[in-house]
Amino acid sequence: MLTIGSHVSFNNKDQLLGSLEEALSYDANTFMFYTGAPQNTMRSKIDPNITKQAIAIMKNKNIDYSKVIVHAPYIINLANNKEDSKYDFSIKFLKEEVKRCEELGIKYMVLHPGSHVGLGIDEGINNIINALNIILKDTNVVILLETMAGKGSEIGSKFNEIKKIIDGVNSKNNIGICLDTCHLNDSGYDISAFDQILDEIDQTIGLSYVKCIHINDSKNPISSHKDRHENIGFGTLGFDNLLKIIYNPRLENIPKILETPYVDDKPPYKLEIAMIRNKVFDPHLKSKISA
Ligand code: FE
Ligand code: FE
Ligand code: ZN
Numbered sequence: 001m002l003t004i005g006s007h008v009s010f011n012n013k014d015q016l017l018g019s020l021e022e023a024l025s026y027d028a029n030t031f032m033f034y035t036g037a038p039q040n041t042m043r044s045k046i047d048p049n050i051t052k053q054a055i056a057i058m059k060n061k062n063i064d065y066s067k068v069i070v071h072a073p074y075i076i077n078l079a080n081n082k083e084d085s086k087y088d089f090s091i092k093f094l095k096e097e098v099k100r101c102e103e104l105g106i107k108y109m110v111l112h113p114g115s116h117v118g119l120g121i122d123e124g125i126n127n128i129i130n131a132l133n134i135i136l137k138d139t140n141v142v143i144l145l146e147t148m149a150g151k152g153s154e155i156g157s158k159f160n161e162i163k164k165i166i167d168g169v170n171s172k173n174n175i176g177i178c179l180d181t182c183h184l185n186d187s188g189y190d191i192s193a194f195d196q197i198l199d200e201i202d203q204t205i206g207l208s209y210v211k212c213i214h215i216n217d218s219k220n221p222i223s224s225h226k227d228r229h230e231n232i233g234f235g236t237l238g239f240d241n242l243l244k245i246i247y248n249p250r251l252e253n254i255p256k257i258l259e260t261p262y263v264d265d266k267p268p269y270k271l272e273i274a275m276i277r278n279k280v281f282d283p284h285l286k287s288k289i290s291a
Contacts, residue, residue: 079114079124129168149227
């Protein structure tokens with residue numbers, strides 16, 4: 001069965017219940033959310049009653065909650081230890097995010113590995129490993145390292161960099177990867193030959209580490225290192241290539257998450273999910289969303 005959803009919001013009042021309702025309104029059977037604003041570190045208390053109610057509804061609707069994803073805030077940079085206080089704060093904050101995932105019963109948290117900001121890739125990777133080994137002590141939560149576009153000094157745009165991080169993490173049960181189709185393209189992988197990409201992942205890291213895939217089209221050509229997402233079928237990747245990835249049997253049990261841009265301030269996900277299920281590209285999709 002296709003497990004597909006999108007990024008949804010999470011507000012202090014309705015929490016998981018609000019996120020679930022938004023996902024259901026898109027006819028999704030999974031979703032991804034930040035547990036607070038991604039650009040800051042202010043966090044509200046998780047209400048266990050709301051969590052319980054949401055989980056009961058998911059059971060009813062046959063939604064596999066173990067495949068619902070949290071995304072760590074993107075201001076956190078575990079690769080940069082130029083300032084002790086900032087580095088320590090990042091570690092402490094992510095440790096708290098892991099605790100929030102535990103309170104919510106969430107298994108997977110996606111994390112951007114980080115940017116080395118001039119320290120060099122090797123030192124950046126060492127900083128990430130050191131931080132992850134502190135963060136992942138005594139938890140069942142699995143951190144998924146996202147493959148990046150290679151913007152600026154981003155680490156993790158090549159599989160061998162992700163592999164080095166995983167090699168350094170003590171608890172292999174607590175680490176995995178999240179692919180992002182836009183980022184793969186922008187970092188230089190030819191997504192029209194996706195089985196070759198999967199082979200390469202299998203040979204370097206191991207395909208079993210892949211637990212989530214972000215499905216996005218890209219506004220830019222291969223190797224552009226830009227990271228600008230486009231709606232499904234409207235970018236350089238194209239509908240047929242993305243459909244082949246979504247329905248690739250080697251990724252069958254992996255949740256597919258859309259992070260495509262809003263159209264005229266309206267979420268595109270309901271129509272994009274319908275189009276993916278229909279397997280027919282709709283060139284009028286954007287005008288239908290904005291209508
Ligand atoms: Fe991300
Ligand atoms: Fe992504
Ligand atoms: Zn991105």
